[in-house]
Amino acid sequence: MDRSKLILLIHTVKYLRFKQIYYQLYYLIRNKFFKRKYTKQLKKEIHPLNWKDSFLYPNSFTKENKFTFLNLPHQFTDKIDWNYANFGKLWTYNLNYFDFLNQKDCSVNEGLALINDYIENEVNLKDGKEPYPISLRGINWIKFLSKNKISNIDIDQTLYNHYETLIHNLEYHLLGNHLLENGYSLLFGAYYFKDEVLYKISKRILIKELNEQILYDGAHFELSPMYHQILLHRLLDCINLVQNNLWKEDKLLLFLEKKAIKMISWLEEVTYHNGNIPMVNDSAYNIAPTSQQLFEYAIKLKLNWNKGNLMDSGYRMLKNESYELFVDVGDIGPKYQPGHAHSDTFSFELYVKNKPILVDPAISTYEKNDNRLKERGTAYHNTVKIGNQDQTQVWDGFRVAKRAKVIDLKEKESILEATHNGYKNLGVTHTRRFSFQESKILIKDTISKEINTEQVAFFHFHPDIKKVEISGAQIYLPNENVGIKFDNELLNLETENYEYALGFNKKKTAKKIKVYFKTTLSTTISI
Incomplete structure (x- = not known):
């Protein structure tokens, strides 16, 4: 080696x-x-x-x-x-x-x-x-x-x-969603066979893992909205099972219901008006139940939830009459199980009038190949890459080595600003500041000091964006009536094609913009 x-x-x-x-x-x-x-x-x-x-x-x-x-x-x-x-x-x-x-x-x-x-x-x-x-x-x-x-x-x-x-091969070597799925299934097995051993193991796993894996704001800690939907579905199934089969009388049902309510609240916050979820980290179309299916299921189970508040998941969602903006200002997920994480710190998605404009390209494969590495890499997300280095070292199919860490986060009513240290070996940090207005979004990227290494900001358009007009440092989407303007030390602007994942093994060509800049870049998106 x-x-x-x-x-x-x-x-x-x-x-x-x-x-x-x-x-x-x-x-x-x-x-x-x-x-x-x-x-x-x-x-x-x-x-x-x-x-x-x-x-x-x-x-x-x-x-x-x-x-x-x-x-x-x-x-x-x-x-x-x-x-x-x-x-x-x-x-x-x-x-x-x-x-x-x-x-x-x-x-x-x-x-x-x-x-x-x-x-x-x-x-x-x-x-x-x-x-x-x-x-x-x-x-x-x-x-x-x-x-x-x-x-x-x-x-x-x-x-x-x-x-x-x-029960003799529980996935303690992986932990995360795998062990939680073991626990869900053992509960079904316990009820089906009326088996005390299965029930004891299941209950222990579910209480410990749900307490650890469901964050305070309700997100599943691996930070994939798709896996959140999958694991919420399984949790609702467990509630359905216990509610309709009288066998055990303890506090497990109440515990499961409380966790489900938190997960539903979080999912409602990050779901776009058109029903889509952000395609961040390992997320793909047509794998998990839809958010609407899960909301309806929860209602049938008589679960009531309040409006959520995005916090420790590191995600933020701004929704107004003009647009929906989803932003990632958090760390990549659990340190010991980042297998579904991407190198995407400070990436974002933008929807206008229920249509995706700037998107995360999602995933098309779990195979350990170059395509998998590309889809997890920094250059496949709406964020900044410096040189040939990813913010976070994703490798193999599900491995992560050095990780970008958010070292500063500031939030005000209309401003969101954060700094990460994913390029500390280059002697710099990256700060991104979002300023929100009713029909305008201002993004300012700042590299902490001037370096000669190439700095590129990426912007990925959804494949339904058919027409992209470029004039100097300005971009206009005539069909969507959206404009993007770049200022400050703009060195070059390039367009290239990329493959947007419509699901596993199903892709469609779309446009991305690469903006080369030095030290600072100001981006204004007008809607």
Whole structure:
């Protein structure tokens, strides 16, 4: 290993918790030398739970064994290969989640046939036996079996052994949303099997992780609005489960409801008027339930929430009659689990009259490739890059080494100003100041001292912006009646194409502006 790679690794590993390192080593050694089988006999009759879906998943399974995940279709011509890996691990994971059991078009017989086929291939399963897909699949099987009042000893035995596998392989080596998903699923398993051990473990995980992972303002601490929606959906499912199945009488339901209310309040604050969420960090279209679906679900569960107040998530949203402006002035997320973080400090999104104008390009892949690195990098966000260096060192698929830290934050009624130290090795800091007016936004970027290294501010237009007129240091969008003017030490302005992600593996070409400046740049957006 060369010196630069070693330093990168050190700056990555030093943020991990001891628990993560311990379980990485423990699972590695145990599974190599002491691999166990999970075949405990289920000795009681299982009765379906009371369950009714609030909403169904989009169709991902169609007739003749055709599946579409991440915008990639595949038809199995002979039999289903549950380990199919030609489209990458995330596609395989989706195949093993079994969301399609609870989609709009999946009959009871089709669902049972898929489950039975899976059980017949149990001995050959690979990715499907990992704790994350076990967690999601367990919930989906329990929902399907319960709402259709199906009692099947073979299915229940397999499901029981999957939960046995899960409790001995909880994702303490990853923590974050993975461990929280383990906890959600264990609650479903506990209620389904009336199992005290599963309940005790689930309750412990949910209380500890929700207290840690849901910030004071209601955001999930990994700071991806998409994952926030996913985890809120699962939390609402848990509330639905406990409200409609009388088994335990303790304070867990009240605890879950309080956390859900905070998460709903936050989501309402960051959701645009047209229903979109900001595509910051690892966020993609058509993966999570929509905000509106979640709000309606919460209302059905009789949850009442008040207007939220964005604080420790580091996000701010300004909404008036002219525009909606979403700004990131926070750190990248939990130090020990930044796998879904991007190098995007001080980036922003702008919507005008419910239309996206300046956007975060979102993500199109989780594969460990150049495209993934590009989509996480500074130059793919509406912020400033100095030289060839990212503010935050994102690398591999989900790794982060040195991180930009916000070292100063000032907020007034119409002014938001923050400074980060992501370029401290260059001897400078970057300060960005937003000033808000009724139909105008002023942005001032300041590099703390003059340096010779190239400084570039990026502005990414949504692909629906068809016409961009440039005259000197001014930009005009005639169809949207939006103008952008640059002042102060403007050296050069360039346009280039970039690929905006419409979802996983689905992109559309759009325009971005690169503004080269020295030390200071003033940007005025007129609406």
